[in-house]
Amino acid sequence: MRGRSFFHDEIKCASCGYTMDSSIHHEGNDVVPSPGDVALCFRCATIHVFNADGVPEIPSKEKLAEAQADQEVQKAINRLKDFWKRAPH
Ligand SMILES: [Zn+2]
Numbered sequence: 729m730r731g732r733s734f735f736h737d738e739i740k741c742a743s744c745g746y747t748m749d750s751s752i753h754h755e756g757n758d759v760v761p762s763p764g765d766v767a768l769c770f771r772c773a774t775i776h777v778f779n780a781d782g783v784p785e786i787p788s789k790e791k792l793a794e795a796q797a798d799q800e801v802q803k804a805i806n807r808l809k810d811f812w813k814r815a816p817h
Pocket residue numbers: 741742743744745746769770771772773774
């Protein structure tokens with residue numbers, strides 16, 4: 729994965745337990761996330777959303793549905809899945 733990391737408080741994915749302390753913009757740009765921006769678990773692609781403190785958390789049902797309908801989010805999820813398909817496990 730290319731791009732620069734944005735570091736945040738360490739969180740564990742609510743779905744798979746993977747520990748994350750940084751996020752990479754899916755287009756590889758150096759972007760500081762805004763509250764409400766979507767972050768995916770690097771391992772299982774579970775959708776998280778940045779809160780006001782810049783920490784990704786599991787979104788509300790409404791926000792989750794909104795994120796799932798977002799083409800950019802779908803693209804990023806597919807990219808992650810591709811990455812894991814090619815990566816040795
Ligand atoms: Zn996960």
